Amino acid sequence: MPDTRKRSSIWLQFKDFFFVLVLSLSQFRLHGSTGLRSGSQANFFPPLEDAMLPSGSFNNRMALITGGGTGLGRAMTATLSQLGAQCIIASRKLDVLQRTAEEISSQTGNKVHAVQCDVRDPQAVSQCVDQIEALTGLPDVIINNAAGNFVCPSERLSPNAWKTITDIVLNGTAFVTLELGKRLIQNQKGASFLAITTIYAESGSGFVVPSASAKAGVEALYKSLAAEWGRYGHRFNIIQPGPIRTKGAFSRLDPTGAFEKAMIDRIPTGRLGTPAEIANLAAYVSSNYASWMSGAVIRFDGGEYVSLAGEFNELRSVTPDQWKLLEAMIRKTKGS
Numbered sequence: 306m307p308d309t310r311k312r313s314s315i316w317l318q319f320k321d322f323f324f325v326l327v328l329s330l331s332q333f334r335l336h337g338s339t340g341l342r343s344g345s346q347a348n349f350f351p352p353l354e355d356a357m358l359p360s361g362s363f364n365n366r367m368a369l370i371t372g373g374g375t376g377l378g379r380a381m382t383a384t385l386s387q388l389g390a391q392c393i394i395a396s397r398k399l400d401v402l403q404r405t406a407e408e409i410s411s412q413t414g415n416k417v418h419a420v421q422c423d424v425r426d427p428q429a430v431s432q433c434v435d436q437i438e439a440l441t442g443l444p445d446v447i448i449n450n451a452a453g454n455f456v457c458p459s460e461r462l463s464p465n466a467w468k469t470i471t472d473i474v475l476n477g478t479a480f481v482t483l484e485l486g487k488r489l490i491q492n493q494k495g496a497s498f499l500a501i502t503t504i505y506a507e508s509g510s511g512f513v514v515p516s517a518s519a520k521a522g523v524e525a526l527y528k529s530l531a532a533e534w535g536r537y538g539h540r541f542n543i544i545q546p547g548p549i550r551t552k553g554a555f556s557r558l559d560p561t562g563a564f565e566k567a568m569i570d571r572i573p574t575g576r577l578g579t580p581a582e583i584a585n586l587a588a589y590v591s592s593n594y595a596s597w598m599s600g601a602v603i604r605f606d607g608g609e610y611v612s613l614a615g616e617f618n619e620l621r622s623v624t625p626d627q628w629k630l631l632e633a634m635i636r637k638t639k640g641s
């Protein structure tokens with residue numbers, strides 16, 4: 306490599322390193338000043354990792370989990386499988402799916418099938434459902450969990466970046482739901498549909514605008530179908546998770562790790578969620594214990610959403626001594 310290029314490449318690496326350092330230091334400064342040390346309250350809210358429902362709750366039931374090879378989808382598959390379900394996991398990477406399927410099957414003794422499918426392609430979805438019908442018959446439980454996302458200022462998004470995320474999240478969920486829904490209706494078979502969205506589907510969020518728009522669309526789709534397809538025996542529910550560490554999410558949304566502490570600080574329960582916790586909730590919502598639940602939007606975020614929303618919540622950092630002063634000032638005020 307010529308000297309000038311070598312020097313500019315070293316300079317670029319140094320600039321990257323410096324950027325990460327500044328981000329980390331600014332987080333340190335931000336949190337050094339808060340009254341309550343972040344995370345200490347997490348001791349009150351220990352995550353339970355065991356399957357919550359009685360064993361056998363999903364015996365003789367078939368469950369399809371899109372994006373079931375990794376992260377939260379994998380955890381949901383493990384829990385449903387442990388509870389007796391025969392699972393089918395579907396996404397693009399067959400090798401990842403097969404590895405997960407084998408690992409979970411060998412732990413639970415229940416078969417997990419791996420089916421390759423890009424949910425953006427309606428023909429591929431139709432062929433995937435053909436394959437599922439041949440393997441297990443139509444599923445009783447459908448979890449639309451597959452997603453794509455990355456942080457990016459909106460002015461930097463290309464049309465294809467927008468299309469990629471909205472195709473996976475909104476169109477993918479619609480293609481899977483409509484293909485299965487139509488076949489279930491034809492076969493007069495009931496089912497539970499669950500969509501995994503996110504807390505900012507409700508509020509919107511800068512820097513993840515395609516994801517926010519598509520997840521909001523998914524919520525509209527599921528609430529609408531809850532009203533329309535109850536007559537066919539179909540339930541539709543939504544879980545909005547807050548932050549739960551997975552490689553897929555965190556590597557694309559907080560690639561330097563600089564924002565994690567700020568995120569934990571604003572969560573009233575003082576910690577991230579765990580994959581096993583959301584798997585228990587998803588299992589409950591998809592089970593017959595929740596057969597009266599339809600059209601529900603369940604926020605599962607340790608309190609992060611309300612913490613971000615409340616105008617005065619920053620007052621958590623005011624110390625008891627500072628409160629004495631503030632109270633005295635307020636009490637001294639007479640009239641308006």
Ligand SMILES: CC/C=C\C/C=C\C/C=C\C/C=C\C=C\C(=O)SCCNC(=O)CCNC(=O)[C@H](O)C(C)(C)COP(=O)(O)OP(=O)(O)OC[C@H]1O[C@@H](n2cnc3c(N)ncnc32)[C@H](O)[C@@H]1OP(=O)(O)O
Nearest residue numbers: 452453454455457463465466469503548553554558559564
């Ligand atoms: C303050 C916040 C702090 C911390 C946050 C930390 C934790 C999380 C907290 C909450 C999470 C809340 C919600 C989470 C929602 C999620 O969905 S997380 C799940 C994330 N998982 C995935 O994304 C897995 C699948 N993803 C992928 O496969 C890829 O990332 C993909 C880009 C989505 C799709 O891959 P594909 O190969 O199909 O696409 P490409 O050809 O690579 O790209 C298509 C076009 O997009 C453009 N692109 C790609 N990456 C970027 C980027 N980083 N920035 C800008 N543009 C990008 C790419 O260039 C293509 O466009 P073109 O060049 O015009 O053709």
Ligand SMILES: NC(=O)C1=CN([C@@H]2O[C@H](COP(=O)(O)OP(=O)(O)OC[C@H]3O[C@@H](n4cnc5c(N)ncnc54)[C@H](OP(=O)(O)O)[C@@H]3O)[C@@H](O)[C@H]2O)C=CC1
Nearest residue numbers: 372375376377396397398423424451452548549551553554
């Ligand atoms: N982790 C978190 O903090 C949060 C996650 N969520 C949601 O939870 C769900 C799971 O995310 P998480 O486990 O964290 O992340 P992952 O990246 O691990 O999961 C995303 C899954 O989607 C699959 N997928 C992506 N594109 C496609 C496609 N075109 N066709 C089929 N499958 C596809 C991926 O498999 P493959 O690459 O093989 O296709 C992967 O298994 C998502 O809906 C996400 O939006 C919501 C809020 C917070």
